[in-house]
Amino acid sequence: MFAAAISLDITPEMVLRGQGANPAIITNRKPVLLENAERAIQEGMALLSPKIIERTIEVIKISHDRIYLENNLLIENRFITRELSSAGRISFIICTIGSAIEEKVSALYRSDPVLSLAFDGFGTAAIEALAAFACETVRIRAKEEDLCISIPYSPGMIEWPLEKGQNQIFSILQPDPLVVRLTPSFQMIPKKSMSMIIGIGTGFNHNDRQTCDFCAARQTCRYRLNRD
Amino acid sequence: MNEILRAIYSSIIDGEQKVTTAKVQEALDQGTEPSAILNEGMVAAMAEVGKLFEEGEYFVPEMLVAARAMQSGLAMLKPYLVKADVKSSGKVVAGTVKGDLHDIGKNLVCMMLEGSAFEVIDLGSDVDPDKFVEAVHQTNADIVAMSALLTTTMPNMKVTIEALKAAGLRDKVKVLVGGAPLTQQYANEIGADGYAPDASRAVATAKSLIAA
Numbered sequence: 001m002f003a004a005a006i007s008l009d010i011t012p013e014m015v016l017r018g019q020g021a022n023p024a025i026i027t028n029r030k031p032v033l034l035e036n037a038e039r040a041i042q043e044g045m046a047l048l049s050p051k052i053i054e055r056t057i058e059v060i061k062i063s064h065d066r067i068y069l070e071n072n073l074l075i076e077n078r079f080i081t082r083e084l085s086s087a088g089r090i091s092f093i094i095c096t097i098g099s100a101i102e103e104k105v106s107a108l109y110r111s112d113p114v115l116s117l118a119f120d121g122f123g124t125a126a127i128e129a130l131a132a133f134a135c136e137t138v139r140i141r142a143k144e145e146d147l148c149i150s151i152p153y154s155p156g157m158i159e160w161p162l163e164k165g166q167n168q169i170f171s172i173l174q175p176d177p178l179v180v181r182l183t184p185s186f187q188m189i190p191k192k193s194m195s196m197i198i199g200i201g202t203g204f205n206h207n208d209r210q211t212c213d214f215c216a217a218r219q220t221c222r223y224r225l226n227r228d
Numbered sequence: 229m230n231e232i233l234r235a236i237y238s239s240i241i242d243g244e245q246k247v248t249t250a251k252v253q254e255a256l257d258q259g260t261e262p263s264a265i266l267n268e269g270m271v272a273a274m275a276e277v278g279k280l281f282e283e284g285e286y287f288v289p290e291m292l293v294a295a296r297a298m299q300s301g302l303a304m305l306k307p308y309l310v311k312a313d314v315k316s317s318g319k320v321v322a323g324t325v326k327g328d329l330h331d332i333g334k335n336l337v338c339m340m341l342e343g344s345a346f347e348v349i350d351l352g353s354d355v356d357p358d359k360f361v362e363a364v365h366q367t368n369a370d371i372v373a374m375s376a377l378l379t380t381t382m383p384n385m386k387v388t389i390e391a392l393k394a395a396g397l398r399d400k401v402k403v404l405v406g407g408a409p410l411t412q413q414y415a416n417e418i419g420a421d422g423y424a425p426d427a428s429r430a431v432a433t434a435k436s437l438i439a440a
Contacts, residue, residue, distance in 0.1 A: 016289075019288055020289075021289055022287065025287075026289070026290065029290075030243065033289050113295070113335065113339065117289055117292055117332070161379070162380055185328065186378070187327075187328070187329055187378060189329075191329060
């Protein structure tokens with residue numbers, strides 16, 4: 001787990017996007033939402049408890065639907081196997097920002113739902129920034145060996161069922177349940193958490209795929225529209 | 229629409245909470261019918277906000293800002309509506325299904341329904357099927373609105389519908405479902421009466437279910 005020295009740079013634009021809004025449009029049209037985003041950052045930063053749990057494992061063998069890993073570990077999914085077919089190693093990652101932000105969101109909802117949503121947007125921006133930090137850390141390590149990395153893949157993507165993917169990642173990383181845990185329906189607690197795997201090797205080309213391409217909500221997601 | 233109702237309408241669309249409450253008070257002071265303030269000023273404004281959202285013009289936080297303005301005005305108007313015996317658009321029991329802790333989408337649906345003069349009983353998230361049944365039984369609700377954000381929890385919508393059947397309530401209540409992984413096809417398969425892909429269309433669907 002690397003928790004030290006994680007510094008997240010969250011901007012009001014990121015918080016507005018985290019609420020599903022286009023910052024360029026909404027900043028002029030509803031200045032109060034920009035003020036709320038700034039307030040969420042100001043008060044929210046102290047509530048973050050960012051943690052990244054990561055483990056990189058050597059690939060032993062790859063079949064058409066299975067990746068055999070060292071220590072008798074296994075990923076069994078045709079989509080993931082296809083996507084990571086050129087990986088020599090796989091990095092398993094769980095990130096969380098802790099539960100204080102979601103507690104703040106719940107506490108504010110009845111009295112000020114607009115500010116509550118701003119804090120939720122801040123939480124979304126923070127977990128996304130933390131995940132990006134984790135990916136970048138893996139990328140830098142890979143680059144030192146002249147290797148590159150795949151895009152991150154998360155359970156719940158169109159061809160990787162949530163229940164199977166979460167079980168695989170959690171069984172490999174075995175995080176402290178006080179830091180992050182799974183509900184019986186495979187939702188992570190704290191809610192602002194992300195799980196993912198990244199292939200490390202040669203031949204990964206980021207130009208031909210993006211994480212959003214594999215999201216079940218890719219056709220309708222406003223968050224994606226406002227990020228593009 | 230007269231000038232004061234137009235001012236209320238505009239203030240809600242612009243999300244100006246203080247202006248809304250001031251204008252509602254002004255309208256009441258002028259002797260405007262509470263039902264006209266509600267329907268021509270406020271509900272019409274929220275309908276327009278929903279339309280703007282569906283068109284991709286308005287964003288989620290703007291809908292919330294508008295709903296907040298609407299709720300402030302509505303709180304002021306409520307005693308007058310009760311006195312004038314103005315009925316709500318319908319009664320909705322809402323919640324995120326068992327096992328699902330996501331509530332932002334459901335909260336938004338609740339606010340938009342309230343903005344369209346529905347009476348909403350919000351059961352929260354991770355709601356057991358029996359709790360839905362109990363709430364329908366106790367409140368005599370017209371609609372059960374269920375939300376799920378996970379493929380692993382959406383089967384609990386069907387479980388809830390079965391629980392309503394077992395309790396003999398299914399014929400007395402319409403079932404409206406929504407959430408990111410859902411489709412119209414899935415809603416049909418589980419025997420829901422309506423499906424909405426977002427908060428705005430949840431309101432339109434709820435209205436059509438009441439009218440049916």
